[in-house]
């Protein structure tokens with residue numbers, strides 16, 4: 472269930488329309504894959520960083536061919552860029568800890584933690600991005616976000632078709648959605664009806680002479696906007712979706728707009744490119760909310 476809070480001040484910028492949906496009942500939320508010890512997690516307020524769940528090893532397991540179990544939730548997720556719903560504490564969490572194309576060979580760039588939840592209406596992703604230099608200037612929906620700080624979710628619910636659905640959200644909450652097919656067949660006109668996204672910035676935008684804290688993003692993607700088996704998709708427990716989650720970290724340190732990419736796994740290409748099946752990994756829906 473998603474609801475977007477539109478408007479607001481800097482740091483709370485809603486990007487998509489409200490998607491009010493009916494209430495659904497409870498389901499048990501399970502995380503099979505995670506060795507997730509929830510410590511020091513509580514509801515936050517204001518602009519506190521959305522640092523929630525310590526966890527270790529999920530991304531490594533996904534790289535090794537493991538499957539991420541995405542817990543169901545019966546809690547309303549308000550898509551406002553704040554991961555302060557209690558449901559996020561039970562989400563499946565992983566880190567974008569691979570930087571496939573860093574020129575200097577350094578292992579680590581800026582930290583990104585991603586969380587995922589689902590209910591009958593939507594799949595939800597929450598991002599917490601450390602970012603010392605937030606660059607985000609594109610305000611027009613569906614415009615290219617190259618050069619802006621952004622996070623990306625690609626969902627492939629029907630692997631046999633190699634068709635997938637793309638959601639890119641900038642640090643200021645601008646959304647670009649499109650449908651794609653391997654390899655790089657893009658349908659920019661496709662629109663995810665009912666999808667919602669919002670972002671919150673901790674710091675300043677478009678200023679590289681100060682040090683920012685980072686930004687957080689919430690995304691809600693309705694199942695029904697995607698198709699599987701030639702029909703509108705409906706989610707159920709044990710549904711498997713292939714997922715690629717990545718981030719482009721823009722920085723202006725060199726006077727231009729350099730980008731550093733991170734993800735769960737490297738697609739193995741020389742040049743930055745996540746539009747390959749090798750960039751995807753498996754997610755299964757757990758804990759049915761009905």
Ligand SMILES: [Ca+2]
Pocket residue numbers: 548549550551552553554555556689
């Ligand atoms: Ca929220």
Ligand SMILES: [Ca+2]
Pocket residue numbers: 602603604605606620720721722
């Ligand atoms: Ca940045």
